[in-house]
Amino acid sequence: MCIRDRVYANKQFMEEYGVTQQMGTQKIYDLPVSMRTPELWEAKLKDIRDNGGSFSYRAAYVRKGEEKNRVHQVSTYLTQEDDTELIWFFTQDITDVIKKRDELRELNLLLDGILNNIPVYLYVKDPEDDFRYLYWNKAFAEHSKIPASRAIGRTDFEIFPERADAERFRRDDLELIRTHERIDMQETYVAATGETRIVQTLKALVPMEGREPLLIGISWDITNFQNIEQELIKARIKAEQSDRLKTAFLANMSHEIRTPLNAIVGFSDVIASTYNELSDEERADFVRLISINSEHLVRLIDDILDLSKIESNTIKFTYSCCSLKSMMKDIEKEQAVKQLPEIEIKALLPDDDIYINTDATRLKQVICNFINNARKFTEKGYI
Numbered sequence: 001m002c003i004r005d006r007v008y009a010n011k012q013f014m015e016e017y018g019v020t021q022q023m024g025t026q027k028i029y030d031l032p033v034s035m036r037t038p039e040l041w042e043a044k045l046k047d048i049r050d051n052g053g054s055f056s057y058r059a060a061y062v063r064k065g066e067e068k069n070r071v072h073q074v075s076t077y078l079t080q081e082d083d084t085e086l087i088w089f090f091t092q093d094i095t096d097v098i099k100k101r102d103e104l105r106e107l108n109l110l111l112d113g114i115l116n117n118i119p120v121y122l123y124v125k126d127p128e129d130d131f132r133y134l135y136w137n138k139a140f141a142e143h144s145k146i147p148a149s150r151a152i153g154r155t156d157f158e159i160f161p162e163r164a165d166a167e168r169f170r171r172d173d174l175e176l177i178r179t180h181e182r183i184d185m186q187e188t189y190v191a192a193t194g195e196t197r198i199v200q201t202l203k204a205l206v207p208m209e210g211r212e213p214l215l216i217g218i219s220w221d222i223t224n225f226q227n228i229e230q231e232l233i234k235a236r237i238k239a240e241q242s243d244r245l246k247t248a249f250l251a252n253m254s255h256e257i258r259t260p261l262n263a264i265v266g267f268s269d270v271i272a273s274t275y276n277e278l279s280d281e282e283r284a285d286f287v288r289l290i291s292i293n294s295e296h297l298v299r300l301i302d303d304i305l306d307l308s309k310i311e312s313n314t315i316k317f318t319y320s321c322c323s324l325k326s327m328m329k330d331i332e333k334e335q336a337v338k339q340l341p342e343i344e345i346k347a348l349l350p351d352d353d354i355y356i357n358t359d360a361t362r363l364k365q366v367i368c369n370f371i372n373n374a375r376k377f378t379e380k381g382y383i
Contacts, residue, residue, distance in 0.1 A: 045087070058071055072093050121137065121219035124215065127173070136152055168187070187201055267290045322358065325354065340375075
């Protein structure tokens, strides 16, 4: 008998392929399968013989009464009976299996895409296998600088650079197994780069059928938020200190302003009310005192205005080339006007001059402030 003849088919095969003819009258390539020509059948027969008489493959076909292709898994076995070769075909329709597998693959890809793009750590551990990692998402890899390939199948002790972190993680895992109550906490760990990261972590157990539950962890990396919070705290403390200093400065200025203002008003009243009774020397002395206190008052007001400009970032500097020697001589002359008998102002200057590029007014103001402070704390001698 020619090996192309169909000599046996069960009921399900006949219904599936719409077989109506009697056995031995229909060729194998007459069926609605992929081997629809003698050449294709001979090629398949060669594959079966080359593989020792046992060969498996998939084939497409159209079920009777339908139009769309289906897929079946075919297993073939070559046997001998009375010097006649027989090939047994065992087929299984796997169209729905493939469809479900593809749907499952797509679902897994979708789920993996979601889990790898959420901005939180997500990981799964197996308590039955020494808490080794089964899953490690992209966010965890990016923040820790530890790739998933280095984490999956390993324990915390094999992954994290600091053993203290691994020991702490293990204690938390064991506590979760003991109590079966989820853990919500803030913790820190050292990344592969040596940087300390801060996370808000939630750990819980996921029940599994036929085995112990798995441990799932979700962590929100709050390192940047913590850093911002610390910067805000520092800024607030600095602002409070600045406010206290400003308040103290203004309180001191109010006292400082009152002193020269009282002197100006007092000496002016004395001159006005007793002008004819005063000698020329007394009048000159009172005028000198009024001038000294007037300059003091102007200087205090300038200091307050400068403070306001500094806080509002509107203070301006005008740079020019100036003689340092000339500036010091001018300051000496100005200070001599309000010189007290007990204190002498000396300007010890070198013969050579020095020229600098600066804001002459601001520099002069600084030097005068130093001299005025020295006056406050010098009872006698020289500055």
